[in-house]
Amino acid sequence: MAVVYRSWKALTQNAILTRSVSNSLRLYSQKPPAPVVPLVNVEVDDKSGVAVVTLNRPPVNSLNTPLLTELGAAIKNLEDNKSRGMILTSSSDTVFSAGLDILEMYNTPKDQLSAFWTTLQSTWLSLYRSSFPTVAAINGHSPAGGCLLALSCEYRVMVGPKFSIGLNETQLGIVAPPWFVICMRDVIGHRQTELALTTGRLFSAPEALKIGLIDSMVSNKAEAMAEAQKFITQFAKIPPLARKLTKESVRGEGIRYMEDNMIDDLQIFMDLVTQPKIQKGLEMYLATLKKK
Ligand SMILES: CC/C=C\C/C=C\C/C=C\CC/C=C/CC(=O)SCCNC(=O)CCNC(=O)[C@H](O)C(C)(C)COP(=O)(O)OP(=O)(O)OC[C@H]1O[C@@H](n2cnc3c(N)ncnc32)[C@H](O)[C@@H]1OP(=O)(O)O
Secondary structure: OHHHHHHHHHHHHHHHHHHHHHHHHHHHHOOOOOOOOOOEEEEEOOOOOEEEEEEOOOOOOOEOHHHHHHHHHHHHHHHHOOOOEEEEEEOOOOEOOOOEOHHHOOOOOHHHHHHHHHHHHHHHHHHHOOOOOEEEEEOOEEEOHHHHHHHHOOEEEEEOOOOEEEOOHHHHOOOOOHHHHHHHHHHHOHHHHHHHHHHOOOEEHHHHHHHOOOOEEEOOHHHHHHHHHHHHHOOOOOOHHHHHHHHHHHOHHHHHHHHHHHHHHHHHHHHHHOOHHHHHHHHHHHHHHHHO
Protein backbone atom coordinates (compact mmCIF):
# COMPACT_ATOMS: atom_id res chain seq x y z
CA MET A 1 0.00 0.00 0.00
CA ALA A 2 2.82 2.37 0.99
CA VAL A 3 4.57 1.65 -2.33
CA VAL A 4 1.40 2.25 -4.27
CA TYR A 5 0.90 5.49 -2.34
CA ARG A 6 4.52 6.57 -2.95
CA SER A 7 4.26 5.80 -6.68
CA TRP A 8 0.95 7.61 -6.97
CA LYS A 9 2.45 10.59 -5.11
CA ALA A 10 5.50 10.57 -7.34
CA LEU A 11 3.33 10.32 -10.40
CA THR A 12 1.13 13.23 -9.38
CA GLN A 13 4.14 15.32 -8.32
CA ASN A 14 5.72 14.56 -11.64
CA ALA A 15 2.56 15.59 -13.39
CA ILE A 16 2.41 18.82 -11.38
CA LEU A 17 6.06 19.52 -12.21
CA THR A 18 5.52 18.82 -15.89
CA ARG A 19 2.44 20.98 -15.89
CA SER A 20 4.15 23.87 -14.16
CA VAL A 21 7.20 23.66 -16.47
CA SER A 22 5.00 23.63 -19.54
CA ASN A 23 2.88 26.46 -18.12
CA SER A 24 6.02 28.51 -17.56
CA LEU A 25 7.24 27.77 -21.06
CA ARG A 26 3.84 28.75 -22.38
CA LEU A 27 3.99 31.95 -20.32
CA TYR A 28 7.40 32.79 -21.77
CA SER A 29 6.24 32.14 -25.31
CA GLN A 30 3.00 34.17 -24.92
CA LYS A 31 2.74 37.93 -25.27
CA PRO A 32 2.00 39.60 -21.92
CA PRO A 33 -1.72 40.36 -21.56
CA ALA A 34 -2.72 43.75 -22.94
CA PRO A 35 -3.08 46.29 -20.11
CA VAL A 36 -6.66 47.21 -19.25
CA VAL A 37 -7.04 50.76 -20.52
CA PRO A 38 -9.78 52.78 -18.81
CA LEU A 39 -12.46 54.19 -21.09
CA VAL A 40 -12.69 57.21 -18.84
CA ASN A 41 -9.69 58.87 -17.22
CA VAL A 42 -10.12 60.96 -14.10
CA GLU A 43 -7.44 63.37 -12.91
CA VAL A 44 -8.05 65.61 -9.94
CA ASP A 45 -5.97 68.78 -9.69
CA ASP A 46 -4.36 68.96 -6.22
CA LYS A 47 -4.63 72.72 -5.98
CA SER A 48 -8.09 73.48 -7.36
CA GLY A 49 -9.75 70.14 -6.57
CA VAL A 50 -11.26 70.19 -10.07
CA ALA A 51 -11.52 66.82 -11.83
CA VAL A 52 -10.76 66.45 -15.51
CA VAL A 53 -12.80 63.53 -16.83
CA THR A 54 -11.53 62.42 -20.23
CA LEU A 55 -13.51 60.15 -22.56
CA ASN A 56 -11.03 57.68 -23.95
CA ARG A 57 -12.60 55.24 -26.37
CA PRO A 58 -10.83 55.66 -29.71
CA PRO A 59 -11.46 56.33 -32.44
CA VAL A 60 -14.60 58.43 -31.81
CA ASN A 61 -15.70 57.96 -28.16
CA SER A 62 -18.96 56.38 -29.24
CA LEU A 63 -20.97 55.77 -26.09
CA ASN A 64 -21.39 52.06 -25.41
CA THR A 65 -22.50 50.39 -22.17
CA PRO A 66 -18.98 49.97 -20.68
CA LEU A 67 -18.04 53.60 -21.39
CA LEU A 68 -21.33 54.89 -19.95
CA THR A 69 -20.90 52.64 -16.92
CA GLU A 70 -17.39 54.01 -16.29
CA LEU A 71 -18.57 57.57 -16.74
CA GLY A 72 -21.43 56.99 -14.28
CA ALA A 73 -19.03 55.47 -11.74
CA ALA A 74 -16.62 58.40 -12.14
CA ILE A 75 -19.41 60.91 -11.49
CA LYS A 76 -20.58 58.95 -8.44
CA ASN A 77 -17.04 58.91 -7.11
CA LEU A 78 -16.75 62.66 -7.53
CA GLU A 79 -20.08 63.12 -5.71
CA ASP A 80 -18.92 60.87 -2.86
CA ASN A 81 -15.71 62.90 -2.58
CA LYS A 82 -17.50 66.26 -2.68
CA SER A 83 -15.74 67.34 -5.85
CA ARG A 84 -15.16 71.05 -6.50
CA GLY A 85 -16.03 70.66 -10.17
CA MET A 86 -15.67 68.56 -13.28
CA ILE A 87 -14.42 69.26 -16.78
CA LEU A 88 -15.61 66.71 -19.34
CA THR A 89 -13.38 66.37 -22.39
CA SER A 90 -11.97 63.87 -24.87
CA SER A 91 -8.62 62.22 -25.50
CA SER A 92 -9.17 62.62 -29.26
CA ASP A 93 -7.96 65.69 -31.15
CA THR A 94 -10.95 65.71 -33.48
CA VAL A 95 -13.94 64.09 -31.77
CA PHE A 96 -15.51 64.92 -28.40
CA SER A 97 -17.98 62.06 -28.78
CA ALA A 98 -19.72 60.56 -31.83
CA GLY A 99 -22.81 59.99 -29.69
CA LEU A 100 -24.39 56.67 -28.91
CA ASP A 101 -22.59 53.65 -30.27
CA ILE A 102 -24.85 52.62 -33.12
CA LEU A 103 -23.58 49.05 -32.79
CA GLU A 104 -25.30 48.95 -29.37
CA MET A 105 -28.63 49.61 -31.10
CA TYR A 106 -28.23 47.62 -34.30
CA ASN A 107 -29.13 43.94 -34.25
CA THR A 108 -28.73 43.79 -30.48
CA PRO A 109 -30.39 41.18 -28.21
CA LYS A 110 -33.19 42.74 -26.15
CA ASP A 111 -31.52 42.31 -22.75
CA GLN A 112 -28.38 44.07 -23.99
CA LEU A 113 -30.41 46.82 -25.62
CA SER A 114 -32.30 47.37 -22.40
CA ALA A 115 -29.09 47.43 -20.30
CA PHE A 116 -27.60 49.95 -22.74
CA TRP A 117 -30.52 52.38 -22.49
CA THR A 118 -30.86 52.00 -18.71
CA THR A 119 -27.16 52.78 -18.29
CA LEU A 120 -27.51 55.83 -20.53
CA GLN A 121 -30.50 57.05 -18.50
CA SER A 122 -28.80 56.71 -15.13
CA THR A 123 -25.43 58.11 -16.24
CA TRP A 124 -27.17 61.05 -17.88
CA LEU A 125 -29.21 61.75 -14.73
CA SER A 126 -26.13 61.69 -12.51
CA LEU A 127 -24.34 64.13 -14.84
CA TYR A 128 -27.36 66.40 -15.33
CA ARG A 129 -28.12 66.75 -11.62
CA SER A 130 -24.57 66.59 -10.25
CA SER A 131 -24.08 68.78 -7.19
CA PHE A 132 -20.72 70.05 -8.45
CA PRO A 133 -20.23 72.49 -11.36
CA THR A 134 -19.69 70.86 -14.74
CA VAL A 135 -18.11 72.16 -17.94
CA ALA A 136 -17.83 70.45 -21.31
CA ALA A 137 -14.51 71.27 -22.99
CA ILE A 138 -15.63 70.21 -26.46
CA ASN A 139 -12.42 69.58 -28.34
CA GLY A 140 -13.91 67.96 -31.45
CA HIS A 141 -17.12 66.96 -33.21
CA SER A 142 -20.04 66.43 -30.90
CA PRO A 143 -23.11 65.01 -32.65
CA ALA A 144 -26.24 63.50 -31.03
CA GLY A 145 -25.39 61.77 -27.72
CA GLY A 146 -22.11 63.74 -27.67
CA CYS A 147 -24.14 66.93 -27.82
CA LEU A 148 -26.40 65.57 -25.06
CA LEU A 149 -23.41 65.12 -22.75
CA ALA A 150 -22.27 68.67 -23.48
CA LEU A 151 -25.79 70.08 -22.98
CA SER A 152 -26.00 68.32 -19.62
CA CYS A 153 -23.03 70.28 -18.32
CA GLU A 154 -23.48 73.82 -17.01
CA TYR A 155 -21.12 75.51 -19.45
CA ARG A 156 -19.81 74.64 -22.90
CA VAL A 157 -16.55 75.84 -24.33
CA MET A 158 -15.77 74.52 -27.79
CA VAL A 159 -12.69 74.43 -29.97
CA GLY A 160 -13.51 76.06 -33.31
CA PRO A 161 -14.19 76.82 -35.96
CA LYS A 162 -14.06 73.48 -37.77
CA PHE A 163 -15.93 71.09 -35.43
CA SER A 164 -19.68 70.57 -35.36
CA ILE A 165 -22.30 69.97 -32.68
CA GLY A 166 -26.02 69.26 -32.59
CA LEU A 167 -28.80 66.73 -32.19
CA ASN A 168 -28.95 65.11 -35.63
CA GLU A 169 -31.18 62.14 -34.72
CA THR A 170 -33.95 62.89 -37.25
CA GLN A 171 -31.39 62.71 -40.07
CA LEU A 172 -30.78 59.11 -39.01
CA GLY A 173 -34.51 58.34 -38.97
CA ILE A 174 -34.59 58.16 -35.16
CA VAL A 175 -36.14 60.53 -32.66
CA ALA A 176 -34.44 62.54 -29.95
CA PRO A 177 -36.17 61.45 -26.72
CA PRO A 178 -37.97 64.11 -24.62
CA TRP A 179 -35.08 64.48 -22.17
CA PHE A 180 -32.69 65.26 -25.05
CA VAL A 181 -35.25 67.86 -26.18
CA ILE A 182 -35.54 69.38 -22.68
CA CYS A 183 -31.74 69.73 -22.48
CA MET A 184 -31.59 71.46 -25.86
CA ARG A 185 -34.60 73.69 -25.16
CA ASP A 186 -33.20 74.80 -21.83
CA VAL A 187 -30.05 75.96 -23.58
CA ILE A 188 -31.21 77.46 -26.91
CA GLY A 189 -34.95 78.02 -26.37
CA HIS A 190 -38.11 76.53 -27.86
CA ARG A 191 -38.02 78.08 -31.36
CA GLN A 192 -34.38 77.25 -32.12
CA THR A 193 -34.83 73.74 -30.70
CA GLU A 194 -37.79 73.03 -32.94
CA LEU A 195 -35.89 74.24 -36.00
CA ALA A 196 -32.71 72.39 -35.06
CA LEU A 197 -34.28 69.07 -34.09
CA THR A 198 -36.84 68.73 -36.85
CA THR A 199 -34.07 69.19 -39.41
CA GLY A 200 -31.45 67.26 -37.40
CA ARG A 201 -29.08 70.15 -37.98
CA LEU A 202 -25.44 70.04 -36.99
CA PHE A 203 -23.96 73.47 -36.24
CA SER A 204 -20.42 74.59 -36.85
CA ALA A 205 -18.81 76.02 -33.70
CA PRO A 206 -19.37 79.66 -34.82
CA GLU A 207 -23.03 78.89 -35.62
CA ALA A 208 -23.43 77.13 -32.28
CA LEU A 209 -22.00 80.19 -30.54
CA LYS A 210 -24.44 82.45 -32.33
CA ILE A 211 -27.53 80.54 -31.13
CA GLY A 212 -26.12 79.96 -27.62
CA LEU A 213 -25.63 76.22 -28.02
CA ILE A 214 -22.08 76.80 -26.79
CA ASP A 215 -21.02 79.57 -24.43
CA SER A 216 -17.61 80.22 -25.85
CA MET A 217 -15.38 79.31 -28.79
CA VAL A 218 -11.62 79.01 -28.43
CA SER A 219 -8.87 77.92 -30.78
CA ASN A 220 -7.35 74.94 -28.97
CA LYS A 221 -7.82 72.48 -26.13
CA ALA A 222 -5.45 74.29 -23.74
CA GLU A 223 -7.56 77.43 -24.04
CA ALA A 224 -10.71 75.37 -23.54
CA MET A 225 -9.32 73.85 -20.34
CA ALA A 226 -8.24 77.24 -19.01
CA GLU A 227 -11.67 78.73 -19.63
CA ALA A 228 -13.38 75.72 -18.09
CA GLN A 229 -11.26 76.10 -14.93
CA LYS A 230 -12.16 79.78 -14.82
CA PHE A 231 -15.88 78.99 -15.00
CA ILE A 232 -15.60 76.57 -12.08
CA THR A 233 -13.45 78.94 -9.99
CA GLN A 234 -16.32 81.44 -9.75
CA PHE A 235 -18.20 78.98 -7.52
CA ALA A 236 -15.44 78.86 -4.89
CA LYS A 237 -17.29 81.37 -2.73
CA ILE A 238 -20.85 80.14 -3.36
CA PRO A 239 -22.21 77.90 -0.57
CA PRO A 240 -22.34 74.39 -2.15
CA LEU A 241 -25.74 73.38 -0.75
CA ALA A 242 -27.42 76.55 -2.02
CA ARG A 243 -25.75 75.96 -5.40
CA LYS A 244 -26.85 72.33 -5.59
CA LEU A 245 -30.48 73.05 -4.62
CA THR A 246 -30.67 75.93 -7.07
CA LYS A 247 -29.31 73.76 -9.89
CA GLU A 248 -31.86 71.05 -9.05
CA SER A 249 -34.62 73.61 -9.09
CA VAL A 250 -33.56 75.08 -12.45
CA ARG A 251 -33.20 71.58 -13.93
CA GLY A 252 -36.33 70.25 -12.21
CA GLU A 253 -38.26 69.45 -15.40
CA GLY A 254 -35.56 67.19 -16.82
CA ILE A 255 -34.84 65.52 -13.49
CA ARG A 256 -38.54 64.83 -12.82
CA TYR A 257 -39.08 63.63 -16.37
CA MET A 258 -36.43 60.97 -15.94
CA GLU A 259 -37.36 60.00 -12.38
CA ASP A 260 -41.02 59.60 -13.27
CA ASN A 261 -40.66 58.04 -16.73
CA MET A 262 -37.60 55.78 -16.68
CA ILE A 263 -39.54 52.61 -17.46
CA ASP A 264 -41.86 54.16 -20.06
CA ASP A 265 -38.88 55.86 -21.70
CA LEU A 266 -37.10 52.50 -21.90
CA GLN A 267 -40.18 50.84 -23.37
CA ILE A 268 -40.60 53.53 -26.02
CA PHE A 269 -36.91 53.25 -26.93
CA MET A 270 -37.12 49.46 -27.21
CA ASP A 271 -40.32 49.56 -29.28
CA LEU A 272 -38.94 52.20 -31.61
CA VAL A 273 -35.43 50.98 -32.12
CA THR A 274 -36.36 47.34 -32.72
CA GLN A 275 -38.72 48.25 -35.58
CA PRO A 276 -37.45 46.65 -38.81
CA LYS A 277 -37.57 50.03 -40.60
CA ILE A 278 -35.39 51.67 -37.93
CA GLN A 279 -32.99 48.71 -37.93
CA LYS A 280 -32.65 48.98 -41.71
CA GLY A 281 -31.98 52.71 -41.34
CA LEU A 282 -29.26 52.09 -38.75
CA GLU A 283 -27.71 49.43 -40.97
CA MET A 284 -27.57 51.84 -43.89
CA TYR A 285 -26.17 54.64 -41.73
CA LEU A 286 -23.43 52.35 -40.38
CA ALA A 287 -22.56 51.35 -43.94
CA THR A 288 -22.26 55.03 -44.95
CA LEU A 289 -19.98 55.72 -41.99
CA LYS A 290 -17.77 52.74 -42.90
CA LYS A 291 -17.62 53.73 -46.59
CA LYS A 292 -16.38 57.27 -45.84
C1 LIG B 1 -41.87 60.39 -29.37
C2 LIG B 1 -40.60 59.67 -29.24
C3 LIG B 1 -40.25 59.48 -27.87
C4 LIG B 1 -39.17 58.90 -27.44
C5 LIG B 1 -38.09 58.42 -28.30
C6 LIG B 1 -37.35 57.37 -27.59
C7 LIG B 1 -36.40 56.73 -28.13
C8 LIG B 1 -35.83 57.12 -29.45
C9 LIG B 1 -35.01 56.06 -30.06
C10 LIG B 1 -33.77 56.21 -30.27
C11 LIG B 1 -33.00 57.40 -29.91
C12 LIG B 1 -31.59 57.05 -29.97
C13 LIG B 1 -30.74 58.24 -29.83
C14 LIG B 1 -29.52 58.25 -30.43
C15 LIG B 1 -28.59 59.34 -30.29
C16 LIG B 1 -27.25 59.08 -30.90
O1 LIG B 1 -26.27 59.46 -30.35
S1 LIG B 1 -27.16 58.17 -32.34
C17 LIG B 1 -25.50 58.36 -32.90
C18 LIG B 1 -25.41 59.50 -33.83
N1 LIG B 1 -24.07 59.77 -34.17
C19 LIG B 1 -23.70 60.24 -35.36
O2 LIG B 1 -24.51 60.45 -36.23
C20 LIG B 1 -22.23 60.47 -35.58
C21 LIG B 1 -21.68 59.52 -36.57
N2 LIG B 1 -20.26 59.71 -36.73
C22 LIG B 1 -19.72 60.71 -37.45
O3 LIG B 1 -20.38 61.57 -37.98
C23 LIG B 1 -18.22 60.73 -37.57
O4 LIG B 1 -17.74 59.48 -37.18
C24 LIG B 1 -17.52 61.81 -36.71
C25 LIG B 1 -17.79 63.20 -37.33
C26 LIG B 1 -17.98 61.79 -35.26
C27 LIG B 1 -15.98 61.56 -36.73
O5 LIG B 1 -15.54 61.47 -38.06
P1 LIG B 1 -14.12 60.78 -38.37
O6 LIG B 1 -13.12 61.25 -37.41
O7 LIG B 1 -13.88 61.00 -39.82
O8 LIG B 1 -14.33 59.25 -38.03
P2 LIG B 1 -15.06 58.15 -38.93
O9 LIG B 1 -16.39 58.65 -39.40
O10 LIG B 1 -14.12 57.64 -39.95
O11 LIG B 1 -15.38 57.01 -37.83
C28 LIG B 1 -14.34 56.17 -37.34
C29 LIG B 1 -14.96 54.83 -37.01
O12 LIG B 1 -15.94 54.98 -36.00
C30 LIG B 1 -17.20 54.48 -36.45
N3 LIG B 1 -18.27 55.30 -35.88
C31 LIG B 1 -18.42 56.63 -35.99
N4 LIG B 1 -19.49 57.05 -35.27
C32 LIG B 1 -20.02 55.95 -34.70
C33 LIG B 1 -21.13 55.73 -33.84
N5 LIG B 1 -21.92 56.74 -33.40
N6 LIG B 1 -21.41 54.49 -33.44
C34 LIG B 1 -20.64 53.45 -33.87
N7 LIG B 1 -19.55 53.59 -34.69
C35 LIG B 1 -19.25 54.83 -35.09
C36 LIG B 1 -17.12 54.59 -37.97
O13 LIG B 1 -18.03 53.70 -38.56
C37 LIG B 1 -15.68 54.22 -38.21
O14 LIG B 1 -15.60 52.80 -38.09
P3 LIG B 1 -14.51 51.97 -38.94
O15 LIG B 1 -13.18 52.48 -38.45
O16 LIG B 1 -14.76 52.29 -40.38
O17 LIG B 1 -14.79 50.55 -38.59
